[in-house]
Amino acid sequence: MNMNLSKRQRNTTIKPFLTLLKETKPSYGLLALAISLSMISTLVGLVIPMFTKSLVDGFSIASISGIQIAEIAGAFIAQTIAGGISIYLLNYVGQKMVAGLRDRLWRKFLVLPVSYYNDNRTGESVSRMTNDTGVLKSLVSEHIASLFTGVISIIGSISVLLYLNWKMTLVLFTVLPLSALILVPLGRQMYKISKGMQDETASFTATLSGVLSEIRLVKSSGAEESEYEAGKSGIMNLLSFGIREGKINAMISPLVSFVFMMLLVVIIGYGGMxxxxxxxxAGELVAFILYLINIVMPLTQLTTFFTQLQKAKGASERIIETLAAEEEKYEGEDKVDGIENAISVEGVTFGYKNGENVLIDVSFKMLPGGVTAIVGPSGGGKTTLFSLLERFYEPVSGEIKLGEHPISTLSLKSWRRQIGYVSQESPLLAGTIAENLGYGLEREVSRDEIRNAAKMAYADGFIEELPEGYNTDVGERGVKLSGGQRQRIAIARALLRNPAILMLDEATSSLDSQSEAVVQKALSNLMEGRTTVVIAHRLSTVVNADQIIFMEKGRITGMGRHEELLESHELYRKFATQQLQMSAPEVNSSSEGEGDRKVYDNNTGGGRRPAYPRIGGSVPES
Structure with a gap:
């Protein structure tokens, strides 16, 4: 049964490649022209042995007229030109095909949901875009013509040989099938090895991408040696596959040479008799040998073609699998008004793939322009709730509504356009500050708009002090800037988006006191007049929120104002007592605390840690 299954799988693996070839819509006219020119070049090559036969059998150069010489020269020139044009056209079609395929993959990667990237490493996706598409390009541009020309050369040569001497031709048929019996199993082995090598290459690429993108973590953790060992393991696995592939090639090439030499010895011996x-x-014997070359050489090319085809099968399967992955649903109603409508979370339950539910029957309502804080122990589901609000995932049950409309019925693009998100990390892309500020905006942003947004985010000061100002390169993931600077750029970016809904993932928790004070002022400007939801790890930052939601193990266990929860919720009261007492020395203790207090006094008008403001938008006085 396993053998039958394996056979069926081998018989069907060519379909993904043919499907991809069809879907990329290559220029069939150019492809046909290129193959036709290759075939013409091959047919001209079939005439040469007959011309050699005539010369050997006593046909002298002196007896050839100028017209005949011109015809022969023209045939050689035509063969050369046809071959050159064919190679160029095949390369052109192959490059266009791979460009179209990469374009489809790139578009696909951008519309795949976040859940896809939870299950697939980035390096594997990069490998799909580069290595696998390169294999397909190589097959089309370098090897596909050999299939047609090889078949024509073999059939044409055998036909002429049967005409010259059918007995000697039958000798060939006693040897060629024997070589096929050896080469076909080797081709199957090559398919398995090639598929394994492509998987290992994708895994190795993923390892490299992950380590190099987090090189600072690697170095700060002293993990160079362990990462070296992990990378070395991938290198040795690739070496193993490469050696196995080399073994197959080492058997194929000598076997082809052996078959050719054996045939040559048989033909020369038998032909000499x-x-x-x-x-x-004698001329017919020379022609016979030349036609034998015209058979054996294309056989070698066909062997290479089928080897490359085995690689293309594996690449095609992975690309087809990626292209078939479920996309985010972008269609829906475009008229989204997040300014005047409340956001309702109604009975939402959610769990990640093959896991327990992270959110269980969560329900609450956020009024327009109000501030809702979500607090609670780690692992309570706060970040997951944010992901659902941004529609990175869909609830298992329940729904989230904007006014009376479930957000699942709204256009994904228009819904996300309503949201401004500022996280702890404030990720930036490699590029200039100006490019990062205008990132994702569909409209052109003037330099004045950028400056105004930076001013409101209290980022204009440090930006203008940089040597290149707004044209300063921030480095990969913004590593050339401090945490507070990245936060202020993220806030300025959100201001430029002018969102109706603001999501803050404790945007100040990782900052020092001075940076935090400045960022808090910037957040005050950003939050004004917007519906705001805040993930708060420190209760001291949200005591003045319009409502505080306390989450434990995916459930809401308390909801209300700070004062209400202090009275009614035991765990919240415990959290508040611990945290507010811990924060008190920052304000009241000696030298360091006084320094912090001066910062807050100078920047927020208060002597305590600034809290996220209520609807008015200004940081409350103490």
Whole structure:
């Protein structure tokens, strides 16, 4: 049963490649022209042995007229030109095909949901875009013509040989099938090895991408040696596959050479006897040998073609699998008004793939322009709730509504356009500050708008002090800037988006006191007049929120104002007592605390840690 299954799988693996070839819509006219020119070049090559036969059998150069010489020269020139044009056209079609395929993959990667990237490493996706598409390009541009020309050369040569001497031709058929019996199993082995190598290459690429993108973590953790060992393991696995592939190639090439030499010895020996007996002329024997070359050389090319086809099968399967992955649903109603409508979370339950539910029957309502804080122990589901609000995932049950409309019925693009998100990390892309500020905006942003947004985010000061100002390169993931600077750029970016809904993932928790004070002022400007939801790890930052939601193990266990929860919720009261007492020395203790207090006094008008403001938008006085 396993053998039958394996056979069926081998028989069907060519379909993904043909499907991809069809879907990329290559220029079939150019492809046909290129193959036709290759075939013409091959047909011209079939005439050469007959011309050689005539010369050997006593046909002298002196007897050839100028017109015949011109025709022969023209044939050679035509063969050369046709071959060159064919190679160029095949390369052109292959490059266009791979460009179209990469374009489809790139578009697909951008519309795949976040859940896809939870299950697939980035390096594997990069490998799909580069290595696998390169394999397909190589097959089309370098090897596909050999399939047609090889078949024509073999059939044409055998036909002429049967005409010259059918007995000697039958000798060939006793040897060629034997070589096929050896080469076909080797081709199957090559398919398995090639598929394994492509998987290992994708895994190795993923390892490299992950380590190099987090090189600072690697170095700060002293993990160079362990990462070296992990990378070395991938390198050795690739080496193993490469050696196995080399073994197959080492068997194929000598076998082809052995078959050719064996045929050559048989033909020369048997043909020499025929020439001695007067049955065969010397010219016919030379022609026979040349046609034998015209058979063996294309056989080598066909072997290479089928080897490359095995690689293309594996690449096609992975690309087809990626292209078939479920996309985010972008269609829906475009008229989204997040300014005047409340956001309702109604009975939402959610769990990640093959896992327990992270959110269980969560329900609450956020009024327009209000501030809702979500607090609670780690692992309570706060970040997951944010992901659902941004529609990175869909609830298992329940729904989230904007006014009376479930957000699942709204256009994904228009819904996300309503949201401004500022996280702890404030990720930036490699590029200039100006490019990061205008990132994702569909409209052109003037330099004045950028400056105004930076001013409101209290980022204009440090930006203008940089040597290149707004044209300063921030480095990969913004590593050339401090945490507070990245936060202020993220806030300025959110201001430029002018969102109706603001999501803050404790945007100040990782900052020092001075940076935090400045960022808090910037957040005050950003939050004004917007519906705001805040993930708060420190209760001291949200005591003045319009409502505080306390989450434990995916459930809401308390909801209300700070004062209400202090009275009604025991765990919240415990959290508040611990945290507010811990924060008190920052304000009241000696030298360091006084320094912090001066910062807050100078920047927020208060002597305590600034809290996220209520609807008015200004940081409350103490």
């Amino acid at each position: 025929q020439v001695s007996a007067g049955v065969l002329t």
